[in-house]
Amino acid sequence: MIRLLSSVTISIFIGQLSFGHGSASKHAPDEARKIDFPDTAHHKTLVLDPHTHSVFSDGHVWPRIRISEAIRDGLDAIAITEHLEYQPHINDIPHPDRNKSYEEAASSAKYSNLLVIPGAEITRSLPASHMNALFIQDANKLLSVPETEASYTPNEFSSQAKAWPPQNAVDAANEQGAFLFWNHAWWRTDYPNGIPEVSDFHKRNIEAGLLHGIEIANGKHYSEDAFQIALDNNLTLIGASDVHDLIDWDYEPHKGGHRPVTLVFANEKSTDSLKEALFDRRTVVWFKNSLIGRDAHLYPLLEASLSIKGATYRYSEILAVTIVNTSDCDFQLRNLSPYGLHERTAVFTVPQHSSQTLQVRTGTKVESISLEFEVLNAYTAPNQTATLTLESTVTSLPSKPNP
Structure with a gap:
């Protein structure tokens, strides 16, 4: 099927392509689409998209495009969280080092004020489902695939990677001091009725302090059930775009739309402060012009x-x-x-x-x-x-x- 693009989208896309061979940091925030919330009385309000993808897994753009989009949207921080187990372009973009996507993104943003957070997506079926790990040091340690002389097909690679127990990946991420959150818990592939349940796997990891947050908004979907799970289990509230195509296609900021984001209330704009605030659950989710958060964090934002x-x-x-x-x-x-x-x-x-x-x-x-x-x-x-x-x-x- 041929997808027709508006002249606005074409011009935006061409503008983004100009950064394919240079630093995306040259692109300034676009005031018409910049996501802008005030600082609260006691914290800086940082805008974070903690769940995005590029061609280094099943996304459709180069990491530098993600950086260019984030700068134009006025984000303070972004994580490109590639599926470790999904490598549909493995024959076209072989990259045995799973940190490559982060390195490309960080290099592109090095002259900007954008914080690029190293992360990865642990991809399994129930009872583990999908989880993002942020602030990791080495994505390779969250994956185990037997070496072979012949090249894996994408399906063979995925099958081998998913055979490694998900608990091993969770443990490896926590050994690196990572912040882990449960992704799109309500997905119909896991729960056909759209109502998520906390599995024994999740319960064990929450009780052990190994699972720290949960998405309540992902892409174009919000789950009040996931919101309640977060409140019941003292988990950080997370909102994310989970973008695979262009932000302009999926969220149409040129028409007044916006990607879902996590507003993080940090002591300062730094990676360490952002991480500390996420572990302390100081977040509010912005989704389709709605703000969703705990009293302690939502009210200071409303008052500001x-x-x-x-x-x-x-x-x-x-x-x-x-x-x-x-x-x-x-x-x-x-x-x-x-x-x-x-x-x-x-x-x-x-x-x-x-x-x-x-x-x-x-x-x-x-x-x-x-x-x-x-x-x-x-x-x-x-x-x-x-x-x-x-x-x-x-x-x-x-x-x-x-x-």
Whole structure:
């Protein structure tokens, strides 16, 4: 089937190809598609995509393209996590050293501010399923395939690689100090009903401190069941693109879309600080304009993103309140306050990096205002939305002079 590309996509793709033989770091962030969230009161907010692929496993682009995309999207960090056991291009791109993809990506990003995290995907069927290992030192030690004089076909290689017990790969990753998370637990290949279950394999590794997180959003899919598993088992919440094609094809940022990412609340922008924050479960997932996280991490982000920047009586007893949004999320709010809104319904949107002015009927003039809102696209548990209170002092303009 021939895939037709829009002129916008073609121009973006050509721009990316220009970095095939040079450093992708020359590509600056694109302000129109940059993923931008404010720092919280106590942490830096780092944007991480911890699950991507290139032609060094079953992806369809060179690692440098992944770096170029990440820089254009304004990411702080990325991991290219190749399937160790899936090597469909093994005859075209033989690479006995499974660190090659990371080395290519890191070389491309060396003059940029992008953190490139070494990682790999451990690929098995149930009960282990797929798991990503980040911050590894040597991907080769997570794989065992008998040597042979004849070249393996892709299917033969996969079969031999998957024969090695997955626990061995998990142990090898942890020996390197890796952060491990369970990928797309709800996949229908594992659970035809889309409802994941925590296997004995996962239980053992969680209890032993060898499995640290779980994806709750992967690609175009979100699982509230995986979210609940994370809460029940004290696992880090992870969101990732799992991109194999171009980001522009899969997420259409030129049309306002975005890849799912993990927002990590770190002490500073460094690999060590990012790793420490992931192990400490300080994350929020951004998926299809929704923010998903634990109370302790979601609320500081909401408080940093939304604020009142003016509450004024303008020649009447109806209060004009301006709410400012400094994040990339279009916040959908529902008024829970005792005060009614004038000329609009209780539900409204504060667009990203913009503001919305409300007319609030306070009845009589007040000196300060406290407004409570339900944030309809921010979740602290499955089907449980966040509430946020915004406060401000009130100013009054001089009375309007009589004509």
